[in-house]
Amino acid sequence: MGEAEIAARTDSYFNRTRRIVEKFGDARVTYAVFLRRPVVSAPRLALEFLESVSRARGTPFELDLKYAEGEWVGAGDPLLYITGSFAALADLETLYLQKLGPACVAAHNAYQMCLELPQTAFLAMEARHCAGHEMQEMMAYAASVGSAAARREGARGFIGNANDATAHWFGEARGRGTMPHALIGYAGSTVRAAEMFHETFPDEDITVLVDYFGQEVTDGIAVCQRFPELAAEGRLAVRLDTHGGRFLEGLDPAESYAVLERHAPGAIRRYRSETELRHLVGTGVSAAAIWRMREALDEAGFPKVRIVASSGFNVQKCRVMAEARAPVDVVGTGSFIPEIWSETYATADIVEYDGVPRVKLGREFLLRRNGQRRGGNGG
Numbered sequence: 001m002g003e004a005e006i007a008a009r010t011d012s013y014f015n016r017t018r019r020i021v022e023k024f025g026d027a028r029v030t031y032a033v034f035l036r037r038p039v040v041s042a043p044r045l046a047l048e049f050l051e052s053v054s055r056a057r058g059t060p061f062e063l064d065l066k067y068a069e070g071e072w073v074g075a076g077d078p079l080l081y082i083t084g085s086f087a088a089l090a091d092l093e094t095l096y097l098q099k100l101g102p103a104c105v106a107a108h109n110a111y112q113m114c115l116e117l118p119q120t121a122f123l124a125m126e127a128r129h130c131a132g133h134e135m136q137e138m139m140a141y142a143a144s145v146g147s148a149a150a151r152r153e154g155a156r157g158f159i160g161n162a163n164d165a166t167a168h169w170f171g172e173a174r175g176r177g178t179m180p181h182a183l184i185g186y187a188g189s190t191v192r193a194a195e196m197f198h199e200t201f202p203d204e205d206i207t208v209l210v211d212y213f214g215q216e217v218t219d220g221i222a223v224c225q226r227f228p229e230l231a232a233e234g235r236l237a238v239r240l241d242t243h244g245g246r247f248l249e250g251l252d253p254a255e256s257y258a259v260l261e262r263h264a265p266g267a268i269r270r271y272r273s274e275t276e277l278r279h280l281v282g283t284g285v286s287a288a289a290i291w292r293m294r295e296a297l298d299e300a301g302f303p304k305v306r307i308v309a310s311s312g313f314n315v316q317k318c319r320v321m322a323e324a325r326a327p328v329d330v331v332g333t334g335s336f337i338p339e340i341w342s343e344t345y346a347t348a349d350i351v352e353y354d355g356v357p358r359v360k361l362g363r364e365f366l367l368r369r370n371g372q373r374r375g376g377n378g379g
Contacts, residue, residue, distance in 0.1 A: 028084065032349055046080075083352075124334075190215075191223055194206055217250055224302040
């Protein structure tokens with residue numbers, strides 16, 4: 001990023017501060033960077049930005065990372081200390097905070113989801129919910145960090161994402177995915193859409209959306225019957241994306257309760273809110289809907305056909321699915337990864353001027369403590 005772009009994208013009072021410091025004399029300062037909520041450390045994009053500016057300006061920055069990538073960080077804990085020339089650092093705050101805060105919160109979101117359903121694979125589908133490529137890259141990176149942290153605790157985590165540009169964060173060359181609802185509308189039937197996909201990509205596994213016509217069970221089994229070899233080989237999946245305005249085919253409130261009574265009777269007795277009850281037996285992709293789809297596939301002789309679920313999955317919904325032991329093989333999650341944008345704000349305060357500790361009243365918790373050290377160094 002060039003100097004003109006930095007100046008244009010940073011807050012004006014930081015630009016003015018840089019000019020004032022250049023006029024009245026530089027100082028060596030230390031910034032403490034923190035967030036006001038618990039997060040998972042995802043600092044790579046911010047560190048790379050600071051390192052690139054340091055090289056371009058020929059000015060060293062000391063980057064003291066207190067929490068290594070993937071570590072849990074408490075609310076208000078300094079995640080990073082940045083030390084260097086005040087004149088060279090003053091105008092960078094806006095930009096490195098943009099690259100740090102959202103990534104850390106999204107990594108925490110991904111981490112929590114993976115732990116709630118540790119045996120389930122996740123697919124990152126957030127790209128369409130992002131405000132351009134820079135955010136798309138950040139959210140994919142964050143999901144990969146949260147996933148890696150969860151895998152260290154035994155979860156399966158994210159197996160990939162939905163587009164090629166950011167697939168590298170998951171160790172993949174390409175994004176995953178087969179068809180949107182638009183292809184089924186174009187084909188005129190769910191089976192025909194599957195046929196078109198297979199004829200175009202004969203070597204690919206198929207995941208078929210089955211809710212377009214409101215006949216998830218009927219269309220799902222019809223696709224399996226059309227491709228029995230793929231079904232028997234475990235290369236076929238049905239994706240449930242039923243919207244919240246209706247029940248999965250064949251379900252209503254009474255039948256949804258009955259499905260859970262057959263498979264997870266304890267779950268229906270432990271719900272704690274109306275939202276949790278809706279996730280269990282309500283409209284859309286509920287635990288009952290997933291169990292009913294599994295029942296139908298098994299009864300039709302297709303036990304190896306996998307179930308992919310999407311639509312409104314967040315930590316709470318994953319927790320409910322875990323309590324109901326919902327037989328979901330893959331969860332596609334999109335909007336939740338960057339869900340609550342107001343929580344992504346990272347903040348930086350100068351805590352030392354030329355080696356003298358000094359910080360605004362109320363932020364004394366940011367001051368360095370003797371021997372304080374976690375994670376590793378960057379820069």
